[in-house]
Amino acid sequence: MSVIFAVIAFSSVARAEILSVKVPVANFRAGPSTSEPVEFTATRYYPVKVLEREGGWCKIKDFEGDLAWVADRLLAKIGTIVIKVPRGNVREAPTTSAEVAFQTERGEVFKVLDRKGRWLRIVNEGGDKGWVREDLAWGMKKTDDAKGSS
Structure with a gap:
């Protein structure tokens, strides 16, 4: 038993x-x-x-x-994330050379719509969308690290 x-x-x-x-x-x-x-x-x-x-x-x-x-x-x-850094850029496309759509702050939450490599396409409750690098967030497993959600 x-x-x-x-x-x-x-x-x-x-x-x-x-x-x-x-x-x-x-x-x-x-x-x-x-x-x-x-x-x-x-x-x-x-x-x-x-x-x-x-x-x-x-x-x-x-x-x-x-x-x-x-x-x-x-x-x-x-599939959701919370921003873990003090401030981060949410971009129009999944690259650091893309225009910044808006900025986000620590503790803000987003639903994940898509993933391209290390980039996550996200949306908030208000409907604002864009791309953020996964290393700015917590909640989704990293593409190259099974322990990414730790």
Whole structure:
């Protein structure tokens, strides 16, 4: 019995995945219950790494290393990123020589529409689109590094 439990426990850790907030705003709590205090809130497309699941709740880690619990029903498998640098350029095309469409700041979230090499085509909730280099973001695996979402 303990061997089966160990295999199940190991497989839930081994299957850690990146999920994203699918609702307009989600509460991230200190524990797996609505009676626990809210640690922080996040908006649609905010990516998180699921570390553990318990009774309809997910223990997560975000791009800043913060740990919290969120109701499983508020997350979905959507390709999204959060900007991890203080400021970044979002470009019209996937090259540094392309015009800057707009600038983004740390903590802004985007849905990923496409990928070309190390570039991600992104869109925000307001519909602004463009290309950003993947090294400016957290949430998608790097093309050459299986640990890119760590």
